[in-house]
């Protein structure tokens with residue numbers, strides 16, 4: 001297991017948003033993390049990243065507890081987050097976006113170098129000198145995905161990567177996610193509103209309701225169960 | 232030609248305020264701190280250079296040492312004050328008040344160590360008047376001001392757009408949250424930005440007083456003009472901040488043709504009000 005959450009609790013101020021949350025992902029596995037609006041999915045990913053301090057429980061990465069490991073060090077070890085909303089630097093050009101992140105995360109012998117990304121996502125190569133914030137939503141999301149995998153990711157936390165994308169783009173993006181995961185053994189935690197697309201892609205499904213895990217199983221079992229009851 | 236002389240004087244002083252504005256804008260865009268104490272860093276630069284030059288240190292060396300002093304002061308303010316407040320989740324207003332406090336401390340220390348009165352530089356070259364074609368007359372200090380400040384502005388633009396650190400700083404300004412999770416280490420970048428901006432502001436901090444003399448509280452008016460230039464130029468646009476600073480000071484100078492000098496602050500505020508009414512996001516606002 002590359003990423004393990006054990007009895008995790010977290011929240012904001014006086015409010016506890018997630019509690020007693022446990023799940024794990026293995027190398028090369030895609031876990032869809034689903035749940036209604038406000039279920040605590042984003043909070044879960046942020047807590048795993050170290051952006052929110054857990055109130056109970058622990059996060060383990062490649063077997064090592066992360067309690068005292070700062071965000072920058074988690075990122076360096078390969079735990080990567082594609083954030084909800086804008087995962088790009090809008091005021092920089094596409095090439096500048098990639099260069100600044102590559103300088104910090106892909107120096108020497110990386111799984112995904114800038115060249116590899118331009119080959120993987122040719123749309124970015126065409127847009128190198130374009131201001132990132134002026135691109136279409138789909139192109140911005142491709143860039144966000146590129147920034148999330150640049151370097152040597154070992155576990156990707158993708159927070160609603162398909163938001164605002166046309167259906168054919170969602171298909172393209174998810175195909176890329178699958179390739180990255182299968183070919184390089186990268187684990188993926190995929191938070192999605194697009195339940196059908198997520199179930200089609202995932203190896204395993206976890207469903208949250210009001211901060212608690214209510215289902216953990218295969219996509220088939222999820223479909224067979226009364227899926228919508230959980231939302 | 233009075234009007235031409237006033238125009239050129241405006242460009243000279245404007246370039247100095249332009250560098251103040253660019254350095255302030257760099258800090259504000261990246262750290263979101265309204266760094267009022269920047270006026271204190273500006274003032275310290277002038278006094279350090281004055282002390283050194285009085286003991287016979289050549290102007291260039293004095294400027295460089297003064298810059299180093301400003302870098303230390305700016306970085307310490309970031310590390311000991313702003314970064315600590317940020318870690319405690321302080322509101323922007325609290326940080327602003329802390330900055331005002333730091334400014335008061337710097338000003339009062341300078342007044343206590345030196346003197347609350349105006350101190351003048353005694354560099355002969357600075358006061359020497361050079362006659363230029365068209366009947367223009369510029370002092371050595373003015374020529375140094377316009378040349379070095381324009382060069383500093385150009386260098387800042389090149390730095391921001393062509394170097395890796397410059398791009399990293401712009402990335403932190405553009406999306407701090409993403410910067411955190413892509414290991415750009417925004418808190419470290421904030422210290423770099425304060426160091427760079429403090430070195431920058433030292434340049435006008437030394438060159439301006441060569442002409443007008445030093446005062447412990449002399450940094451406040453330049454900072455006010457610089458702030459207005461930054462807002463009117465569009466927050467985040469370094470060229471906007473510089474251009475507006477030059478434009479404001481040129482207008483202040485040309486206004487001397489029709490109204491007394493005490494009104495120049497009034498002109499600055501009039502420009503500010505016009506912008507807030509008709510272009511509240513500034514001339515070159517990015518988003």
Ligand SMILES: Nc1ncnc2c1ncn2[C@@H]1O[C@H](COP(=O)(O)OP(=O)(O)OP(=O)(O)O)[C@@H](O)[C@H]1O
Pocket residue numbers: 012017035036037038039040041042043044084
């Ligand atoms: N910064 C915050 N401060 C206070 N409460 C917050 C904050 N962020 C989220 N919350 C609250 O925590 C709960 C869980 O939010 P979270 O964003 O984790 O849900 P989510 O499952 O990602 O929802 P969505 O599908 O809308 O993205 C919500 O009730 C939300 O209002």
Ligand SMILES: [Mg+2]
Pocket residue numbers: 041042043084159
């Ligand atoms: Mg969310």
